[in-house]
Amino acid sequence: MNQSYDVAIIGAGIVGTSTAHAMAKAGYSVICIDPLPAAGYGSTSNSSAIVRTPYSTLDSTALAWESLQQWRQWRTCLGDIGPSPLVEFYEAGMLYLNNGHDEAMENSLSHLTSLNIPWTLWNNETVAHHFPGFDMVSFAPPKRPDHPDFGEPSGVTMSGGYWTPDAGYISDPAQAAQNLKESAECYGAQFMFHTKVCGIQQDNGRVTGLLLEGSNVTELSCRIVVNAAGPYSTVVNAMANVQGDMLVQGRPLRQETCSLQRPESFTRITDQKAIVMDTDAGVYYRTEPSNKFVVGGTEPACDPLEWIDEPETLNKNPTDNWTAQVYRAALRIPSLSIPDRASGVADLYDVTQDWTPIYDRSCLDGFYMAVGTSGNQFKNGPMIGSIMKTLIEYCESGSDHDSHPCHYTLPLTGNRINLATFSRKRTATEGIGNVLG
Ligand SMILES: Cc1cc2nc3c(=O)[nH]c(=O)nc-3n(C[C@H](O)[C@H](O)[C@H](O)COP(=O)(O)OP(=O)(O)OC[C@H]3O[C@@H](n4cnc5c(N)ncnc54)[C@H](O)[C@@H]3O)c2cc1C
Incomplete structure (x- = not known):
């Protein structure tokens, strides 16, 4: 059985559901696949869910500040919503x-x-x-x-x-992923649980589909794949054979x-x-x-x-x-x-070596990565999808993000960030840094 989508997302944690939400809201046909029984059941479920702003780079700080405002307006950020109660942002300081x-x-x-x-x-x-x-x-x-x-x-x-x-924390991190999943479904996204991606199909340097395990659907075709597999992201990158040009890895x-x-x-x-x-x-x-x-x-x-x-x-x-x-x-x-x-x-x-995530394309056309979240990216759940959508559209329209990095204006705060900060090809100093990112 073969099915066809614009975008297939590997992993339904906060990163995968955020990406599914942003892509579906923009009108793409989206499928998100996860071996677990529901959204947010991976490492997201055990997150301390702290939303704070101090980071080592200006771009990460700006992104966290934007995300904090989005959590404050979670209902508006989601748009259409599903039946589950929405999470709360506890303002704590x-x-x-x-x-x-x-x-x-x-x-x-x-x-x-x-x-x-x-x-x-x-x-x-x-x-x-x-x-x-x-x-x-x-x-x-x-x-x-x-x-x-x-x-x-x-x-x-x-x-x-x-x-x-302004710092705070989210009442239930797994529920936040559920909120994103249900909202993404309102925009047409599909989710396939109890199903694992076991192969990345490619042809002539471009991704063409996924091989699946655990479901009666054993393969699907797609133009774009996003690796959002959390702690399994390196296993998935190895499946796609995209590690050759990565200077930073999770x-x-x-x-x-x-x-x-x-x-x-x-x-x-x-x-x-x-x-x-x-x-x-x-x-x-x-x-x-x-x-x-x-x-x-x-x-x-x-x-x-x-x-x-x-x-x-x-x-x-x-x-x-x-x-x-x-x-x-x-x-x-x-x-x-x-x-x-x-x-x-x-x-x-x-x-990653510098405790900063990788939000980037890869050397395989159509294969993108939202990985290396380094213990500090739950807070950016509301924005990761928008970043990935912006990056994907930039690259798919023929722009070379590696040589001419994509910039992004954060919608609520108006700060402009350079997405090269999250490049797989950045120079990272190993051995410094910690979860503060
Ligand atoms: C103990 C702890 C405390 C934390 N505290 C904070 C905090 O206070 N603030 C903060 O901002 N961040 C925090 N973080 C980090 C934050 O929780 C993570 O950055 C974030 O949840 C990662 O989300 P994810 O979607 O990438 O990963 P996950 O939630 O792990 O999702 C990845 C999904 O991919 C699926 N998957 C794996 N392999 C495959 C495959 N082959 N096919 C299909 N699907 C696959 C998995 O089943 C999983 O559901 C913390 C993390 C931990 C562990």
Whole structure:
């Protein structure tokens, strides 16, 4: 059985559903394929879903700021909507703690300033007012709990932090993908679940279709394929044989987040919601709408990176990384209660050398990539589809994105970004950076 589409999207996470939505809304015939039972069931489902703006590049900052506005207008952003309830954007604000030695923070601040994104410098007294009980000494560099100096102050007092009032998080990341999927269906997109793409058909340097497993449809033809396979993106790129000219590639990295009870220090802030980025302790944490509290890691040098080249072998159980993250958070928040039983999630980031995603064409005509999301692209869910649509139309009309990069004007904020920032051919410095991107 053969079916024919303009666009076939591999993966129905936040990236694939956003792309399906944008392409279907623009009038293309679209199919999106995923081996899981529903949209957003992959790594998207375990996202901390934080929407914040500080990034290492100006273009990433502008994109995150635009996406934040789109989340605020989620209903309008979607257009026609399906039956599922829409996700909520919880305005929480984010405190980025400062130990006075964080060059990345200075760089991010300069981008916020140049884009007129609000931020305020808080001194230790202001931090103490909003987060009573925080221990404002520096513990840097972060250490493993079994290190003899774990928990020993470094002798430096923290210098407060900066507060970005607009940051927030999404109530349910998998539901956000469902919202996009259902809206895409209103515009004619089709979704095929329990089905895996197992081959990329091509002819004369151009993609022509996909081979499928798990469904009675075993192949389909299409002009355009978008790889949105998340932590499996490298497997899919290998199927298409497009890795030859890529200077940057994704690699699956295991990541745990810990689920705890919200500590006392978070009861004074507005609505008891907030996000804290604490690179001095090597963790981030945020409240939940209930009295839950999530703690994640920021890849401090003491934590070995757990690369999982075969994503299906992922260990989903808590390990001593859970303990390390919780103990580090408890250094800053002594009122944090540590449960006897570890609970939380383990999933995969798809990490590039510079922790910046790849939104690009490939060396195979018609084969595009929205990959390498590096643990920080859920927030751009509302915009990734529009970016991919713009890029696809630019390339398919004969423009050479590699030599004359496509630029894109962000619709709500009006900032113009250069999509070469997300090129597979950019020069990336390996070994620097973390999930902050
Ligand atoms: C623990 C954790 C915390 C995070 N926290 C944040 C955060 O706070 N803020 C933020 O912005 N980002 C965060 N992220 C990152 C963010 O969640 C990801 O960047 C984003 O969800 C990736 O979406 P995706 O659609 O690319 O991947 P996925 O959701 O993994 O979707 C990919 C889909 O492709 C499918 N697939 C794989 N192989 C095939 C195949 N052969 N054929 C068809 N389909 C296939 C998979 O089944 C899957 O459903 C976090 C990630 C994790 C893991």
